[in-house]
Amino acid sequence: MARKLISSGSPFEENIGYSRAVVDGNWVFVSGTTGYDYSKMERAEEVALQARQCLLNIEAALLEAGASLADVVRVHYILPNAEDFEPCWPVLREFFGEVRPAATMFIANLIDPAMRIEIEVTARLRST
Numbered sequence: 001m002a003r004k005l006i007s008s009g010s011p012f013e014e015n016i017g018y019s020r021a022v023v024d025g026n027w028v029f030v031s032g033t034t035g036y037d038y039s040k041m042e043r044a045e046e047v048a049l050q051a052r053q054c055l056l057n058i059e060a061a062l063l064e065a066g067a068s069l070a071d072v073v074r075v076h077y078i079l080p081n082a083e084d085f086e087p088c089w090p091v092l093r094e095f096f097g098e099v100r101p102a103a104t105m106f107i108a109n110l111i112d113p114a115m116r117i118e119i120e121v122t123a124r125l126r127s128t
């Protein structure tokens with residue numbers, strides 16, 4: 001299978017020079033994704049709502065790649081404030097409660113102080 005690049009249409013991808021996701025063989029690598037609603041170029045203030053939008057954006061990229069959230073094997077959560085992680089748990093459980101991918105949470109500054117969470121996933125396409 002040839003390498004496939006997937007874009008969300010976000011201007012950040014072109015301006016910075018990256019893809020929302022890359023399919024390489026059976027692997028799908030989804031870039032760190034923030035809580036922007038790209039159709040409106042807006043983001044919620046509440047961290048749990050940002051987490052939900054992150055996962056909706058990731059889900060859209062995975063679907064374009066021929067995968068779904070059920071195919072996620074690894075997830076990285078990146079937050080500037082550790083105390084913001086627990087309010088996200090119900091949303092994360094809603095999306096990954098049955099999938100239960102390997103996961104790591106990092107504390108790091110994000111490019112914009114209004115961004116409260118960034119999520120990156122790796123998925124593996126299932127053989128048919």
